[in-house]
Amino acid sequence: MDDKLMLMIPGPTPVPEKALLRLGRHPIGHRSGDFSKVMAEVTENLKWLHQTQNDVLVLAASGTGAMEAGIINFLSAGDRVLVGCNGKFGDRWADVAKAYNLNVTTIEAEWGKPLDPEQFRQALEADANKEIKAVILTHSETSTGVLNDLETINRHVKAHGEALIIVDAVTSLGACNVPIDEWGLDVVASGSQKGYMIPPGLAFVSVSEKAWNAYKTSNLPRYYLDLGFYRKSAAKDTTPFTPPVNLFFALQATLQMMKAEGLDNIFARHDRLKRATREAVKALGLPLFGSDNCASSAVTAVAPVSVEAEKVRSMMKSKFDIALAGGQDHLKGKIFRIGHLGFVSDRDVVCAIGALEATLQALNADVTPGAGVTAAGRVLNAG
Structure with a gap:
């Protein structure tokens, strides 16, 4: 049946009808x-x-554009930076930093495991001459479904005194609590196709006064991504370059929806969907990729053993028209990822879990009938 595709991936995410209608307006x-x-x-x-x-x-731009802007506007060639790498996107920020001739030190963890805040503390405390100018990390690592301990790492950055913290919050902003002012985060980047519930095409960068002070001495090349242009224009309620006008219409609608729901309710909904998905996957006998204590509210990564990950994805798409995400880089074919981010409800998770159970049965996996939906329902009914 046409037009029944159900997106259960970590981006792009489903778009509510209010936003779709705004997209269809005359520019x-x-x-x-x-x-x-x-x-x-x-x-x-x-x-x-x-x-x-x-x-x-x-x-x-995309979230990558937001992060590149966050790096090049506040740093200078040769600056030393720490980059947290425990997935596809942490690795990407290290590559971006190297492309601009920054002096990159990586702090790494195995994919599927969180970054260790203690390693950041040790590196920052050892920097007696205050040569580290920024710490760059991904909050919710989309490629693995791991949530890094941003709050603790940020405390160590603040204790250093000199370094900025530059955060990829692409799949955490709008899904879990990221209190920028309370924590004193300097640069936070995100993208429209995630928790904002609209199509790809817009990116967002939050900038602190400390970061703007660093901007004054930054010497990296930039033009379209020069955030100074955007700051001057935003003060006049406009943009420095031609914007995708209809995406602004859609964003206006979804932000109104989010305000009506309330931040606490948004975060609680994402946490509930995360827990329901993870309990359902466990009940279906599938191993999770990453532990519960570092699980992202946006996406759950599954590492099946008795069935092939790509066969699961293929059948979910062909039989039920439900899109799941695959693994990236060396995890391709080894995991699949279930997105529960943005305009996703309890009903969507129950539907996806039911389809996953039927798919596993079709692939001759050993599944207890009804186990997945029962486990998800137990979480969802408890609130």
């Missing part, structure tokens, strides 16, 4: 007063979502 001039009104409301609500009074700047 307006991006230098018009009407667009400035949209921009003003969006900016105010982005600060609410980010829990900050800092600038929250909007780029026409």
Whole structure:
């Protein structure tokens, strides 16, 4: 049946009807007063979502563009940086930093395991000459479903005094608590196709005053991603370059929806869906990739043994029209990932788990009938 695809991947995520209808509106001039009104409301609500009074700047880019902007606007060639690497995206930020001739030291953990905050503490305390200019890390590592301990790592950065903290919050912003001002986070990047519940195309960067001070001396090359342009324009409720106007319409709608739901309820919903998914997967006899104590609220990674991961994904798509994500790099074919991020409800998780159970049965896996849905229901009914 056409048009029944169900996205259960960590991005792009499902888009609510209100946002889809806004996408279908006629565009307006991006230098018009009407667009400035949209921009003003969006900016105010982005600060609410980010829990900050800092600038929250909007780029026409992906999350990678936001992170690259976060790196190149506040650092200079030769600066020493620590980069946390325990998945695809941590590795990517190390590559970006090296591309701009930064002096990169990586702090690594095995994929599927969280970064060790103690290693950051030791490296930062050993930096007596304050040569480390930034710590760069991924909060929710999308490739593995692991949530890193940003709060503790950030405390060690703050104790250092000099270094900025630059955070990939692409799959954590809008899914779990990221209190930017309370924690004093300097640069936080995210993307529209995740917790924001709209299609890809917009990226967001929150910038602290400490980071803006570093901007004054940064010498890395930039133009389109020069955040100074965006700051000046945002102060006038406009953008420095042509924006995807209709994505702003959609974002206006989803931010209104998020405010109506409330931050605490948003975080509780994502936590509930995470726990329901993980308990269901366990009940189906499938090993989880990563432990419960570092599980992301956005995505659950599964490492099947009795069935092939790609066969599960293929049958879920062909038989039930449900899209699951695969593994990346050396995990390709070894894991599949279930997204439960953004515009996802209890019903969606129950449906996906039921389809997964039927898929496992079709692949001759040893499954207790009803075990997955029963386990998910137990969590969902408990609230």
